[in-house]
Amino acid sequence: xIHRTDPARQAPWQxxxxxxxxDPEALIRALGLPEGLCAAARIAxxxxxxxxxxxxxxxxxxxxxxxxxxxxxxxxxCEQADQPGFxxxxxxxxxxxxxxxxxxxxxxxxxxxxxxxxxVHCRYCFRRHFPYAQSQAARDRWQAASAxxxxxxxxxxxxxxxxxxxxxxxxxxxxxxHTLRGIPHIERVxxxxxxxxxxxxxxxxxxxxWLDQARAAVVMVLHINHPQEIDEAVISACAxxxxxxxxxxxxxxxxxxxxxxxxxxAALSERAFAAGVLPxxxxxxxxxEGARHFAVDAARAAGLLEVVRAxxxxxxxxxxxxxxxxxxxxxxxxxxxxxIDCR
Numbered sequence: 536x537i538h539r540t541d542p543a544r545q546a547p548w549q550x551x552x553x554x555x556x557x558d559p560e561a562l563i564r565a566l567g568l569p570e571g572l573c574a575a576a577r578i579a580x581x582x583x584x585x586x587x588x589x590x591x592x593x594x595x596x597x598x599x600x601x602x603x604x605x606x607x608x609x610x611x612x613c614e615q616a617d618q619p620g621f622x623x624x625x626x627x628x629x630x631x632x633x634x635x636x637x638x639x640x641x642x643x644x645x646x647x648x649x650x651x652x653x654x655v656h657c658r659y660c661f662r663r664h665f666p667y668a669q670s671q672a673a674r675d676r677w678q679a680a681s682a683x684x685x686x687x688x689x690x691x692x693x694x695x696x697x698x699x700x701x702x703x704x705x706x707x708x709x710x711x712x713h714t715l716r717g718i719p720h721i722e723r724v725x726x727x728x729x730x731x732x733x734x735x736x737x738x739x740x741x742x743x744x745w746l747d748q749a750r751a752a753v754v755m756v757l758h759i760n761h762p763q764e765i766d767e768a769v770i771s772a773c774a775x776x777x778x779x780x781x782x783x784x785x786x787x788x789x790x791x792x793x794x795x796x797x798x799x800x801a802a803l804s805e806r807a808f809a810a811g812v813l814p815x816x817x818x819x820x821x822x823x824e825g826a827r828h829f830a831v832d833a834a835r836a837a838g839l840l841e842v843v844r845a846x847x848x849x850x851x852x853x854x855x856x857x858x859x860x861x862x863x864x865x866x867x868x869x870x871x872x873x874x875i876d877c878r
Contacts, residue, residue: 548730548737552654552702555588559610562587566605567598579610583663583825586656591733594763603761603793607657614658614825623664625822627860634683636672641864643691647672647680649711650698655733659790659829661821661858667698673707681714684721692723693751701730701737709745716750725754727786732759735772743779754782756815760794762806773810784815787853789836790829797842804843804851813850819857819868833857833868 545553556562559576562585563569576585587608596602600609631638638646651667653660672680684690693715700708715721730737746753755776759765773783785807787794794800804814817840820830836855844852856865 546705546739546741548734548739549704551588551590551734551736555586555654556592557584557586559585562592562609565592566595568600568605572600572609575612576610579612579614579825582614583610583658583660584656585610586653588654588734590735590768591655591764594766601792603799604763606792607659607760607790608655610658611828613828616827618824618827621822621824621827623824625661625860626858628662628665630860632670634672634679635674636670637680637683643689644694645680645684645690645692646694646696647677647700648697649673649695649700650703652702653697653699654702654730654737657729659788659820659823659826661823662698663823663825673703673711677711677714681718684715685718688720691720692725693721694725694727696727699728699730700726701728701742705741705745708742709748712745712748716748721751723752723754724749725756727756727758729758731755731772731776732757732764732769735768738772738775743775746779746781752782753780754784756784756786757812758787759785759803759807759812760787760790761799762802765806765810770810773812777811783812785812785853786816786818787814788818788820788829789831789839789855790820791831793829795831795835795839797839797846800839800843801846804847804853808851814853816865817853817855819855821858837868 556565559580560573563572563576585608591604591608595604599605627640628638631640633639636648638648640646648665648667648670649672651665651671684693712724715724776783787803789795794803800817807814819833819836820826840852840855855868857868859866
């Protein structure tokens with residue numbers, strides 16, 4: 536087993552994860568941004584800490600405070616503003632927990648909060664306030680989670696989320712895949728992950744080795760919000776996953792100042808597809824406390840998708856949805872009218 540505290544024995548991706556910037560002033564200095572951003576960034580960082588790995592940092596334009604990748608990771612003073620209608624648990628995760636780290640929201644599927652760790656801290660994260668210390672399925676080497684899944688034959692798909700499941704070591708993930716392989720009614724294992732995008736070196740021989748142990752079909756839902764996030768290293772990582780038989784989908788979040796532009800959304804779909812990733816969902820922002828400045832109203836969102844739909848073939852147009860606590864599925868956002876807005 537890899538020992539994380541010994542740099543000489545770390546995999547390259549683990550060294551990159553360890554080298555992530557975790558200080559807002561270091562981020563601002565590294566990108567040559569105005570020093571005046573530091574005071575507000577430090578305060579917001581105190582409530583939700585900065586984490587930016589080197590491979591992602593390299594795609595941010597130096598000296599540009601409006602860069603769409605920077606906007607996703609830089610703490611801002613507006614995170615501290617009063618935010619009516621925004622909460623710490625906007626999608627009802629806590630009410631959906633049926634066993635430690637096991638969330639049951641939809642028919643035939645369970646979600647495991649495999650870890651609280653992420654390779655990058657996105658400022659709009661809907662789980663930025665989630666109590667991971669009490670709610671991790673991996674805490675007992677998956678025993679409670681696997682017992683719950685094995686006892687319910689209606690569960691056909693296991694979704695690994697977090698945090699980000701690909702921040703776990705290959706040994707721990709191989710252990711989980713071995714456990715799931717022994718449950719005959721599991722047909723699919725789905726990973727919700729940003730790691731192949733922010734640390735593409737994670738897709739190495741170790742990862743491909745335990746993926747090969749899966750009896751069930753494997754799906755990876757990546758999280759790419761802007762075409763600038765897809766560089767040659769990401770394209771190569773996706774190619775290796777495709778060769779391994781992994782189905783790749785993308786779900787983006789519609790974010791003001793990042794991708795609330797029809798040209799950007801169309802380019803995102805085309806660049807993702809060229810990398811072997813099929814557009815899946817475009818999510819409305821979850822109304823999480825601290826993220827109101829990212830909100831885009833539903834009417835404008837639907838209008839943007841109409842422009843994209845007129846430009847691209849249907850298979851490149853993601854479904855515009857929101858997650859609503861207690862709903863039996865993702866809720867489609869209509870072109871006009873009845874959608875619930877964050878603001």
